[in-house]
Amino acid sequence: MSNSRIAFLKGHGTENDFVxxxxxxxxxxxxPSAVARLCDRRAGIGGDGLLHAVRSAAHPEAQAMxxxxxxxxxxxxxxxxxxxMCGNGVRVFAGYLQRAGLVEQGDLAVATRGGVKKVxxxxxxxxxxxxxxxxxxxxxxxxxxxxxxWNARNVNMGNPHAVAFVDxxxxxxxxxxxxxxxxAAVYPDGVNIEFVVDRGPRHVAMRVHERGSxxxxxxxxxxxxxxxxxxxxxGADPARTGTPVTYTVDLPGGTLLITExxxxxxxxxxxxxxxxxxxxxxxxxxxxxx
Numbered sequence: 225m226s227n228s229r230i231a232f233l234k235g236h237g238t239e240n241d242f243v244x245x246x247x248x249x250x251x252x253x254x255x256p257s258a259v260a261r262l263c264d265r266r267a268g269i270g271g272d273g274l275l276h277a278v279r280s281a282a283h284p285e286a287q288a289m290x291x292x293x294x295x296x297x298x299x300x301x302x303x304x305x306x307x308x309m310c311g312n313g314v315r316v317f318a319g320y321l322q323r324a325g326l327v328e329q330g331d332l333a334v335a336t337r338g339g340v341k342k343v344x345x346x347x348x349x350x351x352x353x354x355x356x357x358x359x360x361x362x363x364x365x366x367x368x369x370x371x372x373x374w375n376a377r378n379v380n381m382g383n384p385h386a387v388a389f390v391d392x393x394x395x396x397x398x399x400x401x402x403x404x405x406x407x408a409a410v411y412p413d414g415v416n417i418e419f420v421v422d423r424g425p426r427h428v429a430m431r432v433h434e435r436g437s438x439x440x441x442x443x444x445x446x447x448x449x450x451x452x453x454x455x456x457x458x459g460a461d462p463a464r465t466g467t468p469v470t471y472t473v474d475l476p477g478g479t480l481l482i483t484e485x486x487x488x489x490x491x492x493x494x495x496x497x498x499x500x501x502x503x504x505x506x507x508x509x510x511x512x513x514x
Contacts (some may be wrong), residue, residue: 230504232262233320234269237312237496239441239477243271244320245504250282256304258513262504263302268512269504272440273310274300275317286335293335295321301436309338309382311444311492315351318343319496338382351496355445356382357488358452365405367417369397376405376417377453381490383435384415385449389457393421396431399439418446420454428454429474441477448490451482462486 230252233244243262245252254276263271276298280286286296297317299310314334321327322345329345342354359380367376367388372395376386386405390396396403396419403417414435423429430450432443451471455461460469462484470483480494 228506230506230509231501232269232504233323233498233501234271235275235316235319235496235498236477237315237319237442237444238475238480238494240310240312240443241271241441242273242275242313242316243269244275244277244316244498246277246320246324248277248279248282250278252276253513254300255513256300258509259300259304260302261512262509263304272302272434272437273307273313274302275313275320276300277317277320280335285337289335289340293333293340295326296335299336301434302438303436305436307337307383307436309336309341309445311353311355311381311446311448312442312494313444314341314343314353315444315492315494315496316498318345318351318353319498323498336382349495350493352491352493353444355448355490355492358449358484358490360452360456361410363410365407365410365415367403367405369395369403377456378410379449379453381445381448383445384411384413385418385446386411386415387418387420387450387453389420389422389453391421393419393429393431395419396433399431399433401438402435403433416443416446416449418443418450420450423472423474426454426458426470427472427474431476442475442480444480444492444494447473447475447480448482448492452484452490455484463488 280290280296374388376388
């Protein structure tokens with residue numbers, strides 16, 4: 225690990241917050257133990273995850289995407305584990321790139337483990353991310369908690385989701401631990417679980433347990449999964465009607481607009497805020513990276 229002072233920023237998208245570590249040349253070693261400590265809210269900087277900002281050409285997992293996207297969002301969960309994608313993270317990642325003068329307002333592409341994501345930075349600061357298409361595997365799960373059970377819709381947004389419609393968001397409990405689900409074989413690598421209630425026509429609210437992070441204030445891919453599951457439940461399928469469908473999704477940390485296009489592409493629009501920047505003491509990082 226470098227002995228130089230390591231820059232970081234802190235940002236959030238609808239209060240889903242992240243530690244951002246700029247590292248264009250992929251020169252900083254970030255083992256899981258270091259990521260977990262950086263994301264620790266008492267012993268570190270604090271965040272629901274970490275955004276390692278690397279040029280695609282410099283990262284072995286992203287080199288194949290370098291021709292389409294200059295920057296790779298090497299995303300880590302708060303426990304240090306690697307994740308495929310994070311929708312709020314992409315917005316914050318794009319907000320960081322603009323703040324750093326590395327991209328301008330308008331269109332750009334960001335490489336992720338879930339593929340290349342198209343991003344648009346609007347004049348008013350809102351950021352829209354093309355999140356790709358949802359996959360809807362036939363196999364679902366039953367989520368059970370405190371004597372209640374719900375059938376959950378299996379939605380894959382580049383990462384796995386189980387969407388359960390409930391009568392009251394309080395039924396989700398504290399979401400500190402993974403809500404029990406079965407059969408476990410449906411999600412061998414774990415799953416993000418969303419609990420959803422209706423607020424009005426094409427308007428829902430949700431809480432989420434994010435795999436590797438516990439309950440978070442917001443989850444972009446989760447909001448997309450919820451909007452698709454709600455649309456299918458409501459009998460709406462843009463691929464059949466040729467008409468886009470938009471859902472307003474309220475999360476504890478704010479509101480996202482999710483639009484599913486007739487070609488299946490899903491667009492997520494919301495804010496991205498950079499709240500602080502500073503430096504990480506390399507000596508401290510060495511002590512927690514063992």
